[in-house]
Amino acid sequence: MTVLVGYVPNSFGEAALSAAVAEAGRREESLVVVNMSRDDVLVDAHRAASEQLDRVRRDLAELGLAAEVRRVEEGSDAAEALLAVAAEVDASVLVIGLRHRTPVGKLLLGSNAQRILLEAGCPVLAVKPA
Amino acid sequence: MDNFNHLIAGFGDVLTPLNLLIALTGVIVGTAVGVLPGIGPAMTVALLLPITYGLPPTTALILFAGIFYGGMYGGSTTSILLNTPGESSSVVTAIEGNKMAKAGRAAQALATAAIGSFIAGTIGTMLIVLVMPQIVKFAVTLGAPEYFAIILVAFVGVSAVLGASRVRGLASLLIGLSIGVVGIDFVTGQQRMTFGVPQLADGIDVVVVAVGLFAVGEGLWVAAHLRRKAGEVIPVGQPWMGRDDWKRSWKPWLRGTALGFPFGAIPAGGAEIPTFLSYMTERKLSKHPEEFGKGAIEGVAGPEAANNASAAGVLVPMLALGLPTNATAAIMLAALQGYGIEPGPLLLTNQPKLVWALIASLFIGNTLLLVLNLPLAPAWAKLLQVPRPYLYAGILFFAAMGAYAVNGSPFDLYLLLALGALGFVVRRFGLPVLPLIVGVILEPLAEKKGRQALQLSGGDISGLLGGPVAWVAYAIVVAVLVWPLVSKLRGASGDHDDHHDAGTKAEVAA
Amino acid sequence: MSNSPTGPQVVKDRAQYALCAGLALLGGLLLFDASRIGHATTTNDPVGPRAVPVVLGIALVVVAAFYALDVSRGGHGEEEEGEDVDLRHPADWKTLAMLAFVFLLNAVLIQPLGWVISGTILFWGSAFALGNRHHVRGLAIAVALSLATFYAFAIGLGVNLPAGILQGIL
Numbered sequence: 001m002t003v004l005v006g007y008v009p010n011s012f013g014e015a016a017l018s019a020a021v022a023e024a025g026r027r028e029e030s031l032v033v034v035n036m037s038r039d040d041v042l043v044d045a046h047r048a049a050s051e052q053l054d055r056v057r058r059d060l061a062e063l064g065l066a067a068e069v070r071r072v073e074e075g076s077d078a079a080e081a082l083l084a085v086a087a088e089v090d091a092s093v094l095v096i097g098l099r100h101r102t103p104v105g106k107l108l109l110g111s112n113a114q115r116i117l118l119e120a121g122c123p124v125l126a127v128k129p130a
Numbered sequence: 131m132d133n134f135n136h137l138i139a140g141f142g143d144v145l146t147p148l149n150l151l152i153a154l155t156g157v158i159v160g161t162a163v164g165v166l167p168g169i170g171p172a173m174t175v176a177l178l179l180p181i182t183y184g185l186p187p188t189t190a191l192i193l194f195a196g197i198f199y200g201g202m203y204g205g206s207t208t209s210i211l212l213n214t215p216g217e218s219s220s221v222v223t224a225i226e227g228n229k230m231a232k233a234g235r236a237a238q239a240l241a242t243a244a245i246g247s248f249i250a251g252t253i254g255t256m257l258i259v260l261v262m263p264q265i266v267k268f269a270v271t272l273g274a275p276e277y278f279a280i281i282l283v284a285f286v287g288v289s290a291v292l293g294a295s296r297v298r299g300l301a302s303l304l305i306g307l308s309i310g311v312v313g314i315d316f317v318t319g320q321q322r323m324t325f326g327v328p329q330l331a332d333g334i335d336v337v338v339v340a341v342g343l344f345a346v347g348e349g350l351w352v353a354a355h356l357r358r359k360a361g362e363v364i365p366v367g368q369p370w371m372g373r374d375d376w377k378r379s380w381k382p383w384l385r386g387t388a389l390g391f392p393f394g395a396i397p398a399g400g401a402e403i404p405t406f407l408s409y410m411t412e413r414k415l416s417k418h419p420e421e422f423g424k425g426a427i428e429g430v431a432g433p434e435a436a437n438n439a440s441a442a443g444v445l446v447p448m449l450a451l452g453l454p455t456n457a458t459a460a461i462m463l464a465a466l467q468g469y470g471i472e473p474g475p476l477l478l479t480n481q482p483k484l485v486w487a488l489i490a491s492l493f494i495g496n497t498l499l500l501v502l503n504l505p506l507a508p509a510w511a512k513l514l515q516v517p518r519p520y521l522y523a524g525i526l527f528f529a530a531m532g533a534y535a536v537n538g539s540p541f542d543l544y545l546l547l548a549l550g551a552l553g554f555v556v557r558r559f560g561l562p563v564l565p566l567i568v569g570v571i572l573e574p575l576a577e578k579k580g581r582q583a584l585q586l587s588g589g590d591i592s593g594l595l596g597g598p599v600a601w602v603a604y605a606i607v608v609a610v611l612v613w614p615l616v617s618k619l620r621g622a623s624g625d626h627d628d629h630h631d632a633g634t635k636a637e638v639a640a
Numbered sequence: 641m642s643n644s645p646t647g648p649q650v651v652k653d654r655a656q657y658a659l660c661a662g663l664a665l666l667g668g669l670l671l672f673d674a675s676r677i678g679h680a681t682t683t684n685d686p687v688g689p690r691a692v693p694v695v696l697g698i699a700l701v702v703v704a705a706f707y708a709l710d711v712s713r714g715g716h717g718e719e720e721e722g723e724d725v726d727l728r729h730p731a732d733w734k735t736l737a738m739l740a741f742v743f744l745l746n747a748v749l750i751q752p753l754g755w756v757i758s759g760t761i762l763f764w765g766s767a768f769a770l771g772n773r774h775h776v777r778g779l780a781i782a783v784a785l786s787l788a789t790f791y792a793f794a795i796g797l798g799v800n801l802p803a804g805i806l807q808g809i810l
Contacts, residue, residue, distance in 0.1 A: 037360040040771060042167060042212060042521075043514040044361025073360035076517070076773070184798025297707045298717055301663055304700050308666055311696065315689035320677050322693060323670065346743075353735045353770055357726030520781065523766035526739070530746055530762055531755070531789060531801065538800040543747035547740060558731075559659050560717020573692075581687050 002030045004091035006082045006116075007056065008046040009035075012097025015129040017056070020095040021063065023125060029092060030066035034085050040076040047071075079115040091122050098126040133259055140486030144494060149192050152185075153491070156196020157498045163197075163528070164204020165510045166521055167212070168348045170220075171441070172457040174201030176340040177528045179465050180535035187469040188487045194465055195488070195495035198458075202441060203247060203503050206434055207510050210239045211364050220437065222405040226422065226429030231364070233425045240507045241369035242379045242427055243434040244500055250387040250435035251496040254442025255489060257391055258449075262478070265450040269475035274582035275596025277451075279603035281576045284397035284453060286610045289565040302561045305552075306569020309334055316578065329541040336464040338533050339570050340457065342546045343563060345529040347553015349522050354554070356518065364514065369507050379431040382412050386435030393436075394443025397455045404440050408432035442492075449473050449485065452575065457564060460571040656716060660708040667700030738769035754804020755794065759786035 005020035007013045017033065024031040033056060037047035048056075053069050060067040072081045086094055094116060101111050117124050159181075164174045178197045182190040209220035210227035223243060230239040272280075289299030312323040313333030324330040371379070386408045393404040412428040413419060422429055445462075447453040452473040454460040466473055471484050478485060503510070533546040556563055583594050595601065674693040719727055742765030749758040763782035764775075772778045794801035 038517075039358040039360045040517045040519065041361040041515055042518065043364045043511070045515055047361055047363050049363045074358065076771075181793045181797055181799055183800070295710070295715065295717065297703060297710050297715075300703050301700075301707055304663070304696060304703055305666065307692075307696055308670060308700070311670070311693055318689045320689040322677065322689060323673050325673075349766075350736060350739060351720065352725055353739050354731040354733070355725045355727055355729070356732070356735070356770065359726075517772065519767040519770035519772035520778075522770055523763050523772075524785070526743065526766050527759060527763045527785065530743065530750075531759065531793075534750060534755075535793075535800045538802075540747045540750055543743070543750070547743050547747070550743075555659065557720040559656060560719060577692050581691075584687050 001027075001092040002032050002089050003027065003093055003095065004032045004034065004082070004086050004089060005095040006078070006097070007033050007035045007048060008097065009048045009052050010097075011129040012099055012127075013048075015127045016095050016097040019125060019127040021060070021065065023093060023095060024065060024067075027092065031060065031068070032085065032089050032091070033060075033067065033069045034072060034082060035070070036072045036075075036078040036081045038076050038078070039074055046078065077112075079112040079119070082112075082116060083119060083121075086120065086122060093123045093125055094120050095125045095127065098128050133263065136482060136486045137259060137489060140483070140488075140490035141493075143188055143483065143487045144192055144490040149189060150494070150498075152189055153192050153196045153494050153498050154502065156193040157200040157495060157502055158196075160197035160200020161204040161207075161499075161503055161506075161510060162200075162513060164201035165208050165513050166204075166525065167208060167514075168352065169201075169345070169525065170205050171198065171201035172340070172461055173344045173348075174198075174204065175458060175465070176337055176461045177345055177525075177532050179337055179461065179468075180532040182465070183468065183535060187471070187484055190469050191484070191488045192491040192494070194462075195491035196498065198441075198462070199247075199251065199492075199495045199499045200503075202438060203244065203499055204510065206243045206247070206437070207240060207503075207507060208514070210243060210430070211236060211511055212362065212514065221402070222409045222433040223430055223437070225409070226426050229423070229425035230427065230430065235425060235427075236364070237369045238371050238375050238427060239425075239430050241371045241504065242375065242431045244369060244504050244507075245371075246379065246383045246386065246431045246435040247438040248496055248500040249383050250390060250438035251442060251499075252493065253387050254391050254394075254439040255492045255496065258442055258445055259489060261395075261446055262450055265446055266475050266478055269450050272451075272475070272599065273596055274579045274586065275594050276599040276603070277579040278576060278583050278594060279596065279600040279607070280397065280451070280453065281572055281579065282607050283603045284455065284568060284572065285565070285576075286607050287397050288568050289562070290610050295560075298559075298561050299565050302556070302563070303565035303569045306566035307573045308569075309339060309566075310570045310573025316574070317581065327541075329537075329539060333574075334545065334570070335536050335542070336460065336567075336571055337536055338542050338545055339549055340461050340464075340567060341529045341533055342549025343553040343556070343567065344457075345525050346546055346550030347557060349526045349529070350550050350554045351557045352522055361515070364511050369504050375427055378418075378427050381415075382408070382428045382432035383435045385411060385415075386432040386437075387439040389432075390436035390439030390441075391443040394440030394455070395446045397447065397453065404436040405433040408436040449477060450475060452477075454568070454571055457567050460567050463571060656711045657708060660704045660711065663704035663707065664701050667697040667704065670694070670697035670700065735769050739766055742766055742769060750804070751802050752804055754806045755801040756783075756786045756790050756806055757804060759789070 003020050003024040005016050007017055020031060020033070035046075035048040035053060038044045048071065053071060057067070057069045060069070070085070072085070075081050082094065096113055096116055098113050113126060117126065159178060160174055163169055163177060164171060169177070175194070175198055179194070182193045185193065206220045206223050206227075209224040211231055213224045213228035227239045227243065230236065285303055289303040290296045308323070312330055314320065314331055315322055321331060389408050389411070390404040409429055409432065412432040413422045416422065416426060416428050418426060441458065444455050444459045447455055448459045448463055450473075452463065454463045463473060469484070471477065471481055529546065530543060533542045534540070536542055556566065580594070583596065584591070670693045674690045674697065677690050742762055745765065746758045746762040749761065760779070760782040763785055764778050767778045767782070768775070790801055793799040
């Protein structure tokens with residue numbers, strides 16, 4: 001059983017990461033950090049650069065946590081990718097950053113968070129930046 | 131200087147609030163389309179050309195100039211941020227520019243590219259103003275045989291020099307010439323290669339050929355081999371440069387301009403040679419040679435200036451002789467003919483107002499580009515976040531729109547698809563595209579001049595020989611054709627060299 | 641294309657012969673068409689309309705022969721690479737066929753139904769063929785793009801785009 005967090009290089013991702021670290025400590029479980037980079041666009045704003053992922057690894061190592069940092073590079077759907085990893089590592093909780101979407105925004109742009117909430121097989125912790 | 135007065139008058143024609151708005155539209159739309167992957171400036175111009183058709187000539191020229199420079203800037207933005215290898219004239223910019231972007235210096239790379247392009251474009255356009263009358267004086271002395279010989283130089287230049295496979299270049303040229311033959315023979319009124327299809331009687335429009343070969347062909351090719359590759363990170367920021375960057379950039383800008391303009395003016399010069407030369411020169415002259423390969427600003431400043439200067443240089447033979455020397459020029463020629471401007475030695479005498487309006491538009495488009503695109507660069511970068519299906523669907527959408535708008539006939543759309551299939555074949559077999567399009571453009575002119583020359587001599591083939599200019603041109607043609615055989619006999623390696631790859635890759639997507 | 645060391649080479653070679661055949665065919669077409677034209681030389685035009693097609697036709701056949709020779713010696717042109725192009729797999733004919741179909745559909749429908757409708761079909765269909773799975777979003781963008789270009793270019797700039805059955809509504 002591990003804590004799985006969906007990471008993106010912005011305040012939402014950082015908030016989710018902090019919450020996930022706390023959660024992993026509370027549950028005494030290991031941590032899996034996943035960053036998804038879409039393969040159907042030339043530029044993906046949610047892709048974490050390798051240096052950023054290395055920094056996350058170092059920070060987690062400093063905290064003494066058993067952690068794995070991954071980047072998924074196939075597929076065009078972040079929600080789907082995250083759920084797949086959740087099934088694979090048998091996650092006990094999924095941690096994601098939550099941003100506000102208007103109803104129209106959700107219709108046109110979709111909401112990964114909404115789909116994760118509805119389709120996850122485990123509890124989901126949705127976090128907002130402080 | 132009489133020219134100067136004409137130029138001021140041209141500015142007067144062009145600088146109205148409405149026209150400035152139109153120029154702004156052109157620059158914005160041109161940049162947006164130029165940013166799209168695989169769409170170079172030639173393609174941007176071809177795709178957006180039909181939107182200018184409904185306008186009066188001066189307004190159309192202004193819109194067109196904006197699209198032209200916008201397309202060039204969009205292409206260099208993408209090559210800096212993404213290292214796209216498909217942009218022929220920005221290939222060199224990508225070498226250092228992309229490294230700079232990866233090192234977090236995208237802002238400086240974009241700035242030096244934009245400012246360098248502006249300076250080169252301005253100087254280049256001024257050179258056109260200065261040089262044109264001289265070239266026109268020379269052009270007026272050219273008779274039909276000389277013209278014919280010079281066109282032959284252009285033909286062998288594009289097919290036998292670029293890329294190492296002469297056979298493929300010639301094949302491409304011949305296909306292009308065959309497409310050019312389609313239509314009514316201008317002398318006898320005979321229909322040739324139309325096979326009873328009435329819509330082909332007017333020949334196949336160059337813009338349709340360009341859009342079909344480049345846009346639709348590219349779309350089909352990518353569709354067949356779409357790579358699912360994870361999106362890059364692009365550091366987005368307002369372009370700006372520090373004092374040191376300015377100091378290191380200004381000389382490369384000037385050197386690049388000096389290199390680019392003459393090469394642009396030569397038949398079959400193209401933009402690849404001057405940009406490469408500029409890169410080599412900057413590397414040699416740089417005080418920081420170790421930075422080359424890791425993101426040296428001179429390696430962006432010089433080639434970008436060379437690129438834009440060469441684009442201006444290309445206008446000289448195009449306007450003075452009616453001779454396009456690369457794909458962009460070919461499309462511009464078609465555009466100008468559509469606006470009622472007939473390039474050639476008599477252009478300045480027949481249509482002075484339009485020519486000066488064009489030149490004034492170029493200055494304005496160039497300036498607007500700098501003013502507009504420097505702050506907007508982050509927005510253009512955002513365009514690259516659009517998913518690929520939408521990008522390529524968009525390309526096909528604009529291609530269909532443009533092709534239909536040329537004649538209002540669905541037949542052109544069928545033709546477009548057929549030409550797209552040809553574009554696919556060309557990419558599949560690694561044929562160079564430039565000879566094809568040059569063949570289509572120049573076939574009518576070449577044939578006309580050739581037949582005129584023979585007419586003057588009453589059918590005697592020596593009529594093609596003409597005067598000294600023609601002899602020099604023929605000598606060049608023979609030399610270019612014969613050289614590889616000579617070097618083969620001397621034991622040099624044969625046709626299948628490796629720089630064929632770079633040649634084809636770089637210029638298929640022109 | 642197979643992945644054996646000699647595999648790709650062999651397949652490429654053979655396909656190139658088809659291109660050579662095509663070139664020769666084009667040459668033949670030119671010669672055939674030229675023979676159909678009457679011989680129409682005058683003093684004004686000693687060469688006539690047949691000259692260039694005949695020259696081209698012969699040149700094409702000759703070049704096709706040299707090309708075939710080059711291919712037989714192992715020459716080949718590089719398939720064009722690109723940012724979005726992955727050449728390791730064979731061509732995706734299904735996607736191509738779908739794109740061609742959608743394109744033809746637009747050509748057929750543009751006049752009766754108008755640009756707004758046919759353009760929407762073109763965009764949505766192409767995006768679908770290229771892998772877009774957000775169908776509602778794709779349709780919304782297609783409609784928006786068609787309407788925007790119609791208003792901006794056809795009505796605003798006088799570009800020749802038909803209104804079709806929506807004539808009078810737009």
